[in-house]
Amino acid sequence: MSVTAYLGLGSNQGDRAENLRQAIRKLDAQAGIRVLRVSPVYETEPFGYVEQEVFLNMAVAVETDLSPEQLLETALAVERELGRVRTIRWGPRTIDIDLLLYGTSSVSLEHLVIPHPGLSLRAFVLVPLRDIWEGGVLPGHDQTIDHYLFLLAEDHKGVREWGAINWEIGSDPSAS
Ligand SMILES: Nc1ncnc2c1ncn2[C@@H]1O[C@H](COP(=O)(O)OP(=O)(O)OP(=O)(O)O)[C@@H](O)[C@H]1O
Numbered sequence: 001m002s003v004t005a006y007l008g009l010g011s012n013q014g015d016r017a018e019n020l021r022q023a024i025r026k027l028d029a030q031a032g033i034r035v036l037r038v039s040p041v042y043e044t045e046p047f048g049y050v051e052q053e054v055f056l057n058m059a060v061a062v063e064t065d066l067s068p069e070q071l072l073e074t075a076l077a078v079e080r081e082l083g084r085v086r087t088i089r090w091g092p093r094t095i096d097i098d099l100l101l102y103g104t105s106s107v108s109l110e111h112l113v114i115p116h117p118g119l120s121l122r123a124f125v126l127v128p129l130r131d132i133w134e135g136g137v138l139p140g141h142d143q144t145i146d147h148y149l150f151l152l153a154e155d156h157k158g159v160r161e162w163g164a165i166n167w168e169i170g171s172d173p174s175a176s
């Protein structure tokens, strides 16, 4: 049975837009994952560890036959392929792929929590998610995205529309 899942993508190292583009293309090329919608791209002030470059962030809706754990494994594999090296927590990264929502399911495992625990606290996640998510109240939460964004009014200012990713142009991800 296929499920619509939402992924949050972020990059603040190297060619940030190209990293996002490659991540989307690699995800779409996986068996059991089809990209349905992509949000606009936002340039965002770093959250958490602030002594680092600004990020590009976006959200992606996928249709998937994979389980939540398989989807996480795939996301981590794509991060590795794009050269992500784990250094400090919340530190710089070529690409970060977070599982935000998986249908209306909740998952609570040691290595995987869905909805993503930071979801309602991060304007850089909520702003792009709002662009492509068609629901009302967030699964696993008791309020709408707009409500959480209202609470994050200050952080919201650090999220600026940047542009769009043309990920479908030139369609062989292994070629680049
Ligand atoms: N919903 C989720 N999406 C992605 N990773 C998750 C999720 N829940 C738990 N994890 C775990 O978090 C681990 C560390 O992820 P990562 O290094 O990207 O953290 P981070 O981006 O620095 O911080 P944060 O998780 O707060 O965004 C992953 O290896 C994964 O096992």
Ligand SMILES: Nc1nc2c(c(=O)[nH]1)N=C(CO)CN2
Residues within 6 Å of the ligand: 009, 010, 011, 044, 045, 046, 047, 048, 049, 055, 057, 090, 091, 096, 124
């Ligand atoms: N603006 C922004 N800040 C961050 C981001 C991110 O994607 N965007 N990711 C982090 C680690 O999850 C830590 N801080």
